[in-house]
Amino acid sequence: MSEAALERQIERQEADAKSIFGFWVYLMTDCVLFATLFATFAVLRDSTFGGPGGNDIFSLPFVLVETLALLTSSFTCGLAMLAVRRRDRQQVLILLGITFLLGLFFLTMEVTEFHHLVQEGNSWRRSGFLSSFFTLVSTHGLHITVGLLWMAVLMVRTAKQGLGRTTQRQLTMLSLFWHFLDIIWIFIFTIVYLMGRAAV
Amino acid sequence: MNEPKVVVVKHEHNGGSIRTYTIGFVLSIVLTVAAYILTSKGTLSGWSLVYILGALAVAQLLVQLIFFLHMGRESRPRWNLTVALFAVMLVGILVFGTLWIMKNLQYSHTHQLTTPSQTDQLIIHDEGYGQ
Numbered sequence: 001m002s003e004a005a006l007e008r009q010i011e012r013q014e015a016d017a018k019s020i021f022g023f024w025v026y027l028m029t030d031c032v033l034f035a036t037l038f039a040t041f042a043v044l045r046d047s048t049f050g051g052p053g054g055n056d057i058f059s060l061p062f063v064l065v066e067t068l069a070l071l072t073s074s075f076t077c078g079l080a081m082l083a084v085r086r087r088d089r090q091q092v093l094i095l096l097g098i099t100f101l102l103g104l105f106f107l108t109m110e111v112t113e114f115h116h117l118v119q120e121g122n123s124w125r126r127s128g129f130l131s132s133f134f135t136l137v138s139t140h141g142l143h144i145t146v147g148l149l150w151m152a153v154l155m156v157r158t159a160k161q162g163l164g165r166t167t168q169r170q171l172t173m174l175s176l177f178w179h180f181l182d183i184i185w186i187f188i189f190t191i192v193y194l195m196g197r198a199a200v
Numbered sequence: 201m202n203e204p205k206v207v208v209v210k211h212e213h214n215g216g217s218i219r220t221y222t223i224g225f226v227l228s229i230v231l232t233v234a235a236y237i238l239t240s241k242g243t244l245s246g247w248s249l250v251y252i253l254g255a256l257a258v259a260q261l262l263v264q265l266i267f268f269l270h271m272g273r274e275s276r277p278r279w280n281l282t283v284a285l286f287a288v289m290l291v292g293i294l295v296f297g298t299l300w301i302m303k304n305l306q307y308s309h310t311h312q313l314t315t316p317s318q319t320d321q322l323i324i325h326d327e328g329y330g331q
Contacts, residue, residue: 021279021280024280024283024284025283028283028284028286028287029287031287031290031291032287032290032291032294035290035291035294035295036294036298038295039294039295039298039299040298042295042298042299043298043299043302060236060239060240064232064233064236067232068229068232071225071228071229071232072225074225074228074264074268075221075222075224075225078216078221078224078225078268079218079221082216082217082218082221176269179264179268179269180269182264182268183260183261183264183265186228186232186257186260186261186264187257187261189232189235190235190253190254190256190257191257194235194236194239194253195249195250195253195254197239197240197242197245197249198239198245198246198247198249198250198253199245199246
């Protein structure tokens with residue numbers, strides 16, 4: 001490789017590293033958004049206005065399955081990134097496909113839970129507790145939806161154009177996003193679903 | 201004649217390996233299932249359950265940050281870490297500040313108190329702080 005070509009490559013890598021850092025900064029500000037929603041939920045968790053509390057309407061085994069699905073999708077997303085580094089296009093597509101299906105499964109379960117709650121008259125209009133619950137959990141669900149769309153676009157791109165520089169950078173950002181959403185969900189699982197059983 | 205300059209192209213090798221991802225995955229599953237079993241068996245309740253669940257969640261946060269997001273493995277200057285720590289500070293101020301203020305407000309609301317210091321006195325009396 002000529003010296004000029006090497007320098008160009010270094011410049012490109014530095015530019016990519018900067019974009020990925022920018023995305024990291026976005027994720028950290030998203031943390032702050034979720035923190036406000038968690039704080040709101042913590043304040044309103046007992047404001048049930050005569051309606052049901054968390055223990056009356058949440059099914060822990062159901063949520064455990066959701067959690068394990070998302071956790072596994074985070075793992076397969078990581079494995080997909082290892083395949084990206086090996087430039088193994090087929091492996092990337094298979095692993096991202098599994099990640100996508102697990103994410104879709106998670107989202108379907110979440111929508112099912114919401115549908116069930118609304119059917120029983122426990123919608124966001126019932127109480128402050130339910131308003132804050134729906135706001136927090138559906139904001140996470142909305143992020144998952146965007147992540148799935150992004151993943152679908154990148155899978156098409158990978159299949160059509162291969163693992164070019166831009167695709168690699170985007171996939172790196174997507175994997176950060178997906179791991180981040182998994183971490184947020186761990187806190188939803190703990191604070192919203194499990195801690196409700198502590199009855200304090 | 202010019203000597204060819206040796207340029208080391210630095211690969212962003214903070215991507216981990218199958219081994220680190222698998223360790224992270226297994227630890228996460230163990231921590232999640234442990235939290236679930238502790239809660240559903242009902243062996244613990246009240247604040248002790250809240251503290252233990254909180255500790256398990258923070259442990260899992262660290263596991264995923266290290267094994268999935270590869271934090272702490274970037275080269276200096278560690279801007280990713282700096283931004284993350286700043287975010288942690290903001291989250292702390294937001295969550296604890298909110299809970300503190302709202303608890304205070306609820307006291308003054310239920311007891312028809314007018315000034316913040318009266319409310320503080322009542323909270324100190326009721327909760328046994330500083331005694």
